[in-house]
Amino acid sequence: MIAVAALATVATLSSCNKSSTAQNERAQNASNTYVAPGEKDEYYLFYSGGHSGQVFVAGIPSMRHITTIPVYAPYPATGYGFDEESKKMMGEYTWGDVHHPALSQTASKYDGRWLFVNDNANNRVARIDLRDFKTHQILGPIPNSSGNHGSSFVTENTEYLLVASRFSVPLPKGRVADPTDYATEFNGMVSALKVDPKTGEMSVAWQILTPPFDWDLASTGKGPSSGWAFWTSYNTEMAHDVLEANSTQKDRDFSAIVNWRAAAQAVAEGKAQMMAGVPVLDPAKVPGILFFLPIGKSPHGVDTDPSGKWLSYGGKLQPAVTVVNIEKLLAAINNKTFDGDFHGIPTIKYEAVVEGEVPVGLGPLHTQFDGLGNAYTSMFIDSNITKWKLPPWTDDERKDMNKVVLDKVPTHYSTGHLVVAGSDTAHPYGKWLVAMNKLSAGRHVNVGPSQPESSQLIDISGPKMRMVAEAYTEPEPHFAQILKVSEIQPIEVYPKAENTDASAVWEKENTGVTRTGTSVDAKVTAVRSRFVPDRIDAQVGDDLTIHVTNVEQTRDMIHGFGLIEHNINMVMDPGETKTMHIKLTKAGVFPFYCTNFCSALHQEMQGYLVVSNTGQPVKGAVYGNPAPAATPAAAPAATAGQ
Amino acid sequence: MKKELASLLRREFRFLARPLNLWSRLLLLGAAAAIVVSLFLPLWRMHLVAPQYSDGLDLFIYCYKIAGGGMNGQHLVEINNLNHYIGMAQIVQADFLEMRWMPFVFGLITLMILRSVVFGQMGNLVDLFVVYCYFGIFSIGSFWYRLNQYGHNLDPHAAMHIKPFTPRLLGTEQIANFRESSYPELGAILLCVSVLLIVIAGWVSRKETVA
Numbered sequence: 126m127i128a129v130a131a132l133a134t135v136a137t138l139s140s141c142n143k144s145s146t147a148q149n150e151r152a153q154n155a156s157n158t159y160v161a162p163g164e165k166d167e168y169y170l171f172y173s174g175g176h177s178g179q180v181f182v183a184g185i186p187s188m189r190h191i192t193t194i195p196v197y198a199p200y201p202a203t204g205y206g207f208d209e210e211s212k213k214m215m216g217e218y219t220w221g222d223v224h225h226p227a228l229s230q231t232a233s234k235y236d237g238r239w240l241f242v243n244d245n246a247n248n249r250v251a252r253i254d255l256r257d258f259k260t261h262q263i264l265g266p267i268p269n270s271s272g273n274h275g276s277s278f279v280t281e282n283t284e285y286l287l288v289a290s291r292f293s294v295p296l297p298k299g300r301v302a303d304p305t306d307y308a309t310e311f312n313g314m315v316s317a318l319k320v321d322p323k324t325g326e327m328s329v330a331w332q333i334l335t336p337p338f339d340w341d342l343a344s345t346g347k348g349p350s351s352g353w354a355f356w357t358s359y360n361t362e363m364a365h366d367v368l369e370a371n372s373t374q375k376d377r378d379f380s381a382i383v384n385w386r387a388a389a390q391a392v393a394e395g396k397a398q399m400m401a402g403v404p405v406l407d408p409a410k411v412p413g414i415l416f417f418l419p420i421g422k423s424p425h426g427v428d429t430d431p432s433g434k435w436l437s438y439g440g441k442l443q444p445a446v447t448v449v450n451i452e453k454l455l456a457a458i459n460n461k462t463f464d465g466d467f468h469g470i471p472t473i474k475y476e477a478v479v480e481g482e483v484p485v486g487l488g489p490l491h492t493q494f495d496g497l498g499n500a501y502t503s504m505f506i507d508s509n510i511t512k513w514k515l516p517p518w519t520d521d522e523r524k525d526m527n528k529v530v531l532d533k534v535p536t537h538y539s540t541g542h543l544v545v546a547g548s549d550t551a552h553p554y555g556k557w558l559v560a561m562n563k564l565s566a567g568r569h570v571n572v573g574p575s576q577p578e579s580s581q582l583i584d585i586s587g588p589k590m591r592m593v594a595e596a597y598t599e600p601e602p603h604f605a606q607i608l609k610v611s612e613i614q615p616i617e618v619y620p621k622a623e624n625t626d627a628s629a630v631w632e633k634e635n636t637g638v639t640r641t642g643t644s645v646d647a648k649v650t651a652v653r654s655r656f657v658p659d660r661i662d663a664q665v666g667d668d669l670t671i672h673v674t675n676v677e678q679t680r681d682m683i684h685g686f687g688l689i690e691h692n693i694n695m696v697m698d699p700g701e702t703k704t705m706h707i708k709l710t711k712a713g714v715f716p717f718y719c720t721n722f723c724s725a726l727h728q729e730m731q732g733y734l735v736v737s738n739t740g741q742p743v744k745g746a747v748y749g750n751p752a753p754a755a756t757p758a759a760a761p762a763a764t765a766g767q
Numbered sequence: 768m769k770k771e772l773a774s775l776l777r778r779e780f781r782f783l784a785r786p787l788n789l790w791s792r793l794l795l796l797g798a799a800a801a802i803v804v805s806l807f808l809p810l811w812r813m814h815l816v817a818p819q820y821s822d823g824l825d826l827f828i829y830c831y832k833i834a835g836g837g838m839n840g841q842h843l844v845e846i847n848n849l850n851h852y853i854g855m856a857q858i859v860q861a862d863f864l865e866m867r868w869m870p871f872v873f874g875l876i877t878l879m880i881l882r883s884v885v886f887g888q889m890g891n892l893v894d895l896f897v898v899y900c901y902f903g904i905f906s907i908g909s910f911w912y913r914l915n916q917y918g919h920n921l922d923p924h925a926a927m928h929i930k931p932f933t934p935r936l937l938g939t940e941q942i943a944n945f946r947e948s949s950y951p952e953l954g955a956i957l958l959c960v961s962v963l964l965i966v967i968a969g970w971v972s973r974k975e976t977v978a
Contacts, residue, residue, distance in 0.1 A: 620839075653848055654926075678841050679848075726852070726926055 154593040158582060160187040168546060169608045170559060171240055172580070173223040175601030180226060180242055180253065185546070185557050185607060188582050188596035196251045196260045197221025197244050204685065204696030205260075208703040214263045222246040224274060224603040225342075229283040229325070233347040233433075233551035237613040239325045240606065241286055243276035250277050250286060250318060252325050255613050257698075264327045268401035269296050270314045275340040275356055277318070281347050285330065285385060286318040287354045293337030297401040307365035311337035314405075315356065315383055315415075331392040331404045333415055336468050337363055338379060339372070342426050342491075345385075347551055348433030350451045352386035355436055359423040373442060377419035380427060380438065382454065382473065388414040409469030416458055418473045420447055426491035426542075430500070431551050435480070435515055437492035437500055445482040446489050446502055448516060454478040481518065484526055485511040486533075491604075493545035495585055496553035499531070503540040503560060509533045510543060510560055510583060512590055534590040536581055538564040545585065546607035554609060558583040558590070561602040569597060578602060617680040619700030626702035628672035633657050638747070640667075647671045651684035651697060653724040656717070659732030662746035667709045669734075674702040685720025688734060696721050712738035783890035785975045791892075791968040792884045798964035799880040801957040802873055806830060808954035811910070813934070815846065817944045826858075827952065828910075830869040833860050853943075854925025855917055865909055872902055880965070892969050899962060911936050 160166055166184025174181055178198030182191045198220045199206025206215055221244035229239040240253040249265030250273070267273060272292030279286055293311040295302040302310035312334055319330040338358035346353040361378040364371030388406055391397065396411045397404030408415035422443040429436055429451075436449040456462075457478050463471045488506030494515070495501070502511045512532040514522075522528045541563045546554035565579040578601050582594040621631065630636050630648040636657045638647045645663045649656050651673050663669050673686045675697035686695045686703075690711070695703040719730035737743050787795075809827035816823040824845055825836025835843025847857045860866065876899055883891035911933070919931040932942070939948040951959075 677848075678839070679845050729926075 154584075154591065157584065158186040158188070158594040160184065160189070165610065166191075167610060168554070168557065169610055170544075170605055171226050171228070171608065172559075172561065172598055172602040172605035173226050173242060174599055175224065175603055176220065176222045176246070177600055178221040178223060178244075179599070180223060180240070181599045181602075182258070183596065183598065185559070186582060186594065188559075188580065188594050188598075190596075190599065192258065193599070194253055194258055194260065196223060196242055196253070197247075197249070197263070201694050202696070204694050204703065207693055207705065208695045209706055210704065211260075214260065216263070218247050218249075220246070221249060221251075225277060226604060226606050227277050227279045227286070227549075228606045228608060229320070230279050230550060231282055233281045235547065235550055235606075235608055235612065236283075237608065239283075239320075241277040241279065241327075243273050243288065245272060245274045245276075245291065248273040248290075250288065250327060252327060254325065255608075256615055257619070258615060261325070262327060264318065264329070266298075267316055267318070267329055268403050269298065269332055269405065270316050271298065272339075275343045278343045278345050278354065279320075280345050280354070280385065281351060283320050283322070285389075286320060286327065287315065287343060287345060287383070287385060288318060289313065289315045289335075289340035289343060289356055289381070291339050291341065293339070296334075304365040307337055308363040311365075313337050313340055315340070315381060316403075317385060317388065329403050331388065331397060331406065332400075333383065333388055333406045333408055335381065335408070335415070336361075336470075339368075340381065341424070344427045344429045344436070344549070346429055346433055346451065347431075349455070350429060350433040350436075352384060353451075353455075354383045354385050355427050355429065356381040356383070357420065357424040357427045357438060373423055375422070376443075377421045377475070378423055379417040379467065379472075380420045380424065382416040382418055382458070384414050412471075416471050416473055417467055418449070418454070418478065419464075419475050420449075421445075425489075428492045428494070428548070430494045430515055431496045431548070431553055433551070437502070439489040439491055439502060440482075441488060441490060441505075443482075444484060444487050444489070446485050446492060446500075446513070447482050448480040449478050450480040450516070453480075480516050481523065481526060483513050483529055485513060485530060488539075490540070491542050493543055493548035493558065494553060495545055495548070495555040497555065499585075501543060501545060501558055501585065501590075503536075503543040505539050505541065505563070508538045508540065509535045510540065510558065510590060512585075532588075532590050534583060534592055536560045536562055536592075537568050537579060537595070538562055538566050542602070542604040544605040544607055546609075549606075554607065556584070556586050557607065558585045559605060559607070561598065561605065563601075565597070568595075617699075618678050619698060621676075621678060621700050624674070624700055624702060626672070626674070626704075628704060629674045629702040630672075631674065631676050638662065644668045644670070649673045649686075651675045651686065651719065651730075652677055653682065654719070654726035654730040656686075656719075656730065656732045658747070660735065660747060661732070662735045662737070662742055663709055664740065664742075665709055665712050665736055665738040667736075668706065669709050670704060670706045672702055672704045673697055675699055682723060683721045684723050684730070686717060687720040688717045689715045691715065694720055709736050712736050782973075783888070783893065784977075785889040785972060786977055787883065787887040787889065787892065787968065787972045788975050791972040792887060794964045794968040794971070795880050795884045795892075798961040798968070799877050799884075801961040801964065802877050802880070805954040805957040805961075806870060806873055808957065809834070809952040810954040810958070812950060812952045814948045814950075815945045816948075817946070819944075820845075829866075829954065830873060831866050833858060833863065833866075852925060853927050853929050854922030856920060856922075858917070863913070865906070869906065876902065883968075889969065889972060892965065896962075896965055896969070899965065903958070903962070907936070 168185035170183040170185050180194040195205035205211045223242045224245050226242045228235045242251050248267045252262045254261045270290045271294040274291035276288030277286040290313045293313045295310050296312045315333040317330045318327045339360040341357040343356045358378050360372035362372050391411050392404045397406045420438045423441050424438040425441040426439040438447040457473050462474045462477045464474045485502050486504045486507040488504050489502045490505050492500050492502045498515050500513050514529040540560045543560045545558045560581045562579045577597040580598040584591040584593050645667045647661045675684045677699040682699050693705050697703050715734040811828040813826040814823050824842040827834045879895045915933040918933045935949050
């Protein structure tokens with residue numbers, strides 16, 4: 126009887142333990158990722174917004190979306206794409222396709238200065254300054270380059286951003302050829318964009334002409350691979366139609382092995398020819414800058430490990446990651462261990478450089494590293510993250526490569542890119558991995574047919590990976606970068622002393638509206654809770670320019686300037702001046718108001734644009750300072766309007 | 768009666784004529800040093816905390832200037848910005864006339880201390896103490912008057928109408944969403960120390976006689 130009772134107790138205890146272990150794990154995951162109100166995340170996650178054209182900033186470990194950095198598409202929330210400066214930067218395009226953000230590096234470490242992002246669609250690259258988290262430059266469309274997907278990859282000291290064309294076209298751009306003559310008339314291009322070490326200003330430096338493969342992704346070298354860069358490609362078949370089948374016939378496609386230092390040297394020695402204003406190197410004529418390495422099959426990602434010794438190629442259509450020994454690769458180049466050439470470009474002997482093929486599973490795309498000898502590969506088809514061991518491998522492991530596969534954690538679903546904190550530097554932070562999934566397939570509350578993308582946070586600090594959190598990241602995350610919050614100190618207001626805008630005004634006395642012919646120029650201040658002046662008079666047909674300076678120097682005192690029925694919304698951060706320009710075509714009285722909630726009297730922060738169609742100013746019109754003591758400049762301006 | 772009064776006056780005369788010993792003179796030098804140092808330090812601090820300003824806004828009163836806390840004294844701009852909603856006049860240093868003469872008076876008192884050190888008579892010390900106390904009480908009174916004026920001369924055209932008030936000189940109170948604390952800073956503490964040193968200087972020489 127006692128024995129039965131004891132057994133019953135044991136049974137109860139063990140079932141109790143089981144559920145309490147699961148519960149403990151939940152509680153532990155929750156507490157590891159919980160960032161209490163008022164507390165801050167430890168890392169920034171900068172993730173690309175794909176065809177939304179934007180960059181999003183989330184916190185790790187909370188995975189909360191913190192802010193949006195508009196880059197290639199207008200974003201009324203911060204007035205981006207409405208004021209003259211951002212409109213000019215965006216040029217003729219109102220969208221872009223952001224894929225691969227890259228933090229600037231010094232000595233293969235993040236230096237916290239800039240974040241570069243590509244535009245796959247319109248062949249551009251943008252620079253975000255981490256001092257103010259704003260887009261400061263958009264370069265492009267890059268000449269002679271089409272489909273800027275393999276972009277932007279920074280070199281060890283941000284000397285260059287290396288980018289490559291995904292969609293080959295007849296060059297120079299604008300030339301028309303029949304796609305059936307694809308192999309002979311179309312070309313790809315590897316481009317180097319120079320980055321000014323002081324200002325970050327980017328410019329197109331030089332290019333390397335390539336056969337019309339579809340260049341996919343890249344990685345730059347460091348340490349023993351310093352000065353080199355590596356690309357994957359698909360379509361070495363050079364098909365021009367039904368690529369799904371026609372470009373997947375070969376078992377191996379070429380990886381481009383680029384010696385960017387040698388290329389820069391060759392350009393300096395005058396070995397390039399100008400095409401559309403850019404020095405272009407023909408690698409068939411300039412040896413030593415480009416080599417091909419066959420890699421199976423339609424490989425997608427290529428990633429250099431933190432030591433710079435190993436390259437990991439994601440096989441995509443081959444259930445393996447190919448690990449290349451970079452030291453052997455460079456020796457093969459030196460010793461000319463080639464298997465012939467392709468269009469005059471040497472093809473490196475595969476067997477001479479490959480360390481091994483790791484059987485990770487189906488659909489390996491990208492690999493990241495924790496700096497502790499482990500690699501993590503995203504598996505698109507198997508839908509998981511696979512952890513495996515980098516070489517050196519034991520003989521036993523070499524005999525059965527399954528032994529280097531250490532762990533798998535399911536993801537939901539079909540992970541594309543993944544990011545380990547600091548993986549592309551010489552000193553990764555490790556600790557966290559974010560899997561960016563392409564499909565969420567109903568895992569979320571139902572929001573209709575336009576389904577969101579999910580990203581999942583995985584704790585990689587232990588021997589086994591642990592899925593700890595999941596968030597619905599804005600569409601559509603491709604790659605991301607993780608930066609420790611403590612490594613940068615962004616400004617919170619634009620210091621007044623740094624405002625160099627010639628039309629900025631800070632004192633009431635300097636505000637006002639002046640007219641020159643049919644140009645009306647208004648200099649306005651915004652402060653809690655008024656615009657000065659709050660009346661602007663003009664005529665139909667005038668060119669109206671309004672400069673608004675937010676004269677606040679207090680953090681988070683942001684003012685907006687929305688103009689009714691004119692498709693204008695500027696948002697000025699403290700200390701910032703923005704300028705809008707419109708041609709007035711409608712008569713009427715158009716209110717303008719502060720769009721960014723600022724203060725208790727935010728609603729009252731408004732004024733009027735009076736547009737007269739009589740050729741005469743409206744009674745009470747003031748083309749100048751509305752204060753009683755009108756400045757002398759205002760009086761002639763007023764008469765000029767009559 | 769007459770005799771008693773004469774004796775009292777004689778005692779007083781003798782007291783005022785007492786010389787100051789070395790200890791007194793050293794203490795007086797200490798008092799002078801404290802005043803000179805206090806010239807460069809804030810005398811008073813007003814600290815305002817609201818939910819939106821969890822780190823607080825600071826206003827530091829020096830004998831010769833008003834300084835806001837934060838970068839480039841931004842807190843003063845912010846306080847003025849907020850005050851305009853209740854119609855309070857802008858706090859501008861140029862309006863504080865006393866800040867022009869206060870450093871001068873501090874210099875004068877320092878000179879009076881040095882005079883006491885050199886002349887070494889109890890009478891000088893009494894002069895000094897009286898002038899110093901008068902100056903101190905006047906300054907605090909004038910500061911209170913300033914606060915009172917700022918709190919009472921509110922622009923009737925302002926967005927918000929509040930009951931005129933006098934911000935507290937010392938202590939903490941709630942004004943709308945702000946918790947305002949006002950208290951002396953190191954400069955004022957040094958001035959108090961200097962007064963104390965002067966009193967002690969008198970005390971230690973109270974029985975000195977001419978040798």
